[in-house]
Amino acid sequence: MPQDAQGFPPIVCMNHETVAMIALFQAAINNKPFARSIHKFNQSTTAKWVPVNKSFITLSKIILRAAVERLGLAHAAITLRCVTHQGYRHLLLVNDVQDLQLAAAGKVEEFFISTQEANNTPFEDFIAETAFSLPLNFKQPQGQPQRLGYLVAQLAPGVATSGLAMSGMESKHKQLTKELSLVADEIIRTIGRYQTRYRAIHIYGDQSFWIGNSKALRQLDQRIDSLAKGNQPVLIRANKGSGKVIAARSLHCLSRADTAPFIESDCNEWEEGAVASILQSLHTYANGGTLFVRNIDALSSSSFQALRAFWLKAAGTQFDGTYSLRLIMSLSSEDAPLASFQTQWLAQNAQELRLPALSERYGDLRDLAQFYIREFALTAEFDLTEEAWQLLESTDRVRDVEQLKAAIQKLALIANDSLVSADELRSVLM
Numbered sequence: 001m002p003q004d005a006q007g008f009p010p011i012v013c014m015n016h017e018t019v020a021m022i023a024l025f026q027a028a029i030n031n032k033p034f035a036r037s038i039h040k041f042n043q044s045t046t047a048k049w050v051p052v053n054k055s056f057i058t059l060s061k062i063i064l065r066a067a068v069e070r071l072g073l074a075h076a077a078i079t080l081r082c083v084t085h086q087g088y089r090h091l092l093l094v095n096d097v098q099d100l101q102l103a104a105a106g107k108v109e110e111f112f113i114s115t116q117e118a119n120n121t122p123f124e125d126f127i128a129e130t131a132f133s134l135p136l137n138f139k140q141p142q143g144q145p146q147r148l149g150y151l152v153a154q155l156a157p158g159v160a161t162s163g164l165a166m167s168g169m170e171s172k173h174k175q176l177t178k179e180l181s182l183v184a185d186e187i188i189r190t191i192g193r194y195q196t197r198y199r200a201i202h203i204y205g206d207q208s209f210w211i212g213n214s215k216a217l218r219q220l221d222q223r224i225d226s227l228a229k230g231n232q233p234v235l236i237r238a239n240k241g242s243g244k245v246i247a248a249r250s251l252h253c254l255s256r257a258d259t260a261p262f263i264e265s266d267c268n269e270w271e272e273g274a275v276a277s278i279l280q281s282l283h284t285y286a287n288g289g290t291l292f293v294r295n296i297d298a299l300s301s302s303s304f305q306a307l308r309a310f311w312l313k314a315a316g317t318q319f320d321g322t323y324s325l326r327l328i329m330s331l332s333s334e335d336a337p338l339a340s341f342q343t344q345w346l347a348q349n350a351q352e353l354r355l356p357a358l359s360e361r362y363g364d365l366r367d368l369a370q371f372y373i374r375e376f377a378l379t380a381e382f383d384l385t386e387e388a389w390q391l392l393e394s395t396d397r398v399r400d401v402e403q404l405k406a407a408i409q410k411l412a413l414i415a416n417d418s419l420v421s422a423d424e425l426r427s428v429l430m
Helices: 016-025 054-071 097-103 169-204 215-228 244-255 275-286 301-314 340-349 362-376 386-394 401-414 422-429
Strands: 037-039 049-051 073-085 088-092 108-114 131-139 145-155 234-237 262-266 290-294 326-330 351-354
Touching: 049 169, 054 073, 054 108, 054 145, 054 169, 088 108, 131 169, 145 169, 169 215, 169 244, 215 244, 215 351, 234 244, 244 262, 244 290, 244 326, 262 275, 275 290, 275 301, 301 340, 362 386, 362 401, 386 422, 401 422
Parallel strands: 234 326, 234 351, 262 290, 290 326
Antiparallel strands: 037 262, 049 088, 073 088, 073 108, 073 145, 131 145
């Protein structure tokens, strides 16, 4: 995060309450800021459309192909109402016509994502008499459900509904409709996760989402969705470079209103003996939002007891009669040592969220590398030769995302051609 001349991070939404809070946080002996970042939402930050990009299309096809295989279908496809905005196709998440006209200058069109081969026209092999169609209804946090498009499935010839357990054509029809409804729900959840990602980009301005479509990331998205529905504290367990801040921001976006603040604070910067007052100050200004407390393994035994006592009180306190504080904590590393009483308290009072290491999602490595190439390329974007890609995927010098990012940054400085060789890559990995 960029810092000013005095070493303090920039603060968002500078009002009289925020100014007072800054003064309070800087009152410690060592003048270290206790609130590393403060973000306050407003309605204009809500993502009203989702880019229908390669990542979104790939993930949607994975869902459709899994359904085809599981249910014995011939084909499956979705239709989506899209608009071209600033040269990119977006899925519309707005109902109001005036809002649409202001938000996106372009013609509304139907976009198809299908399990058929790319050179086939949409629904070329679909037969109306043996096809199923279900609506894709997306509900914003506030507002009525909105029709985004349809899920269409074609039964395989000779298979029909024979793979279903229930007997009788009518029962089989109902069962297949129920199964396809689950597929439609998964598509809608995917759209919701992408909206959360792009909403976070609008708010924070930097990378606020994971790159890739690996099974580990899809399972992580589902776990975060589940945790967001409750209000228990969440403990993020992960090594450096796994995306702990991204996870905390995603939980906040999914579980709190647009106007709720997100406050992040690092236990390494807290004064010993002042933890109780620090936490009370953070609680006051979190105001029904989220408090993300990083590196709790840095707390002494007495400081951790202060955190425990703080949560016992904060858990029952509501702001404006609605939301109580959302507490998210993290460890400095996945295996960070904790005292037995700390481990016991966390097991009884917090839900754990473990983030996958890069070694568990190596299928995302090329997507990640290409993302950083686009970010750091000094002139035109470059690519790696296949030999260089294989080297990058096999080296033990890139163990986490931060190391990958650093390698691409170095590579961008020496890349003189559109293709980077394995030798050039090897020189930055040494």
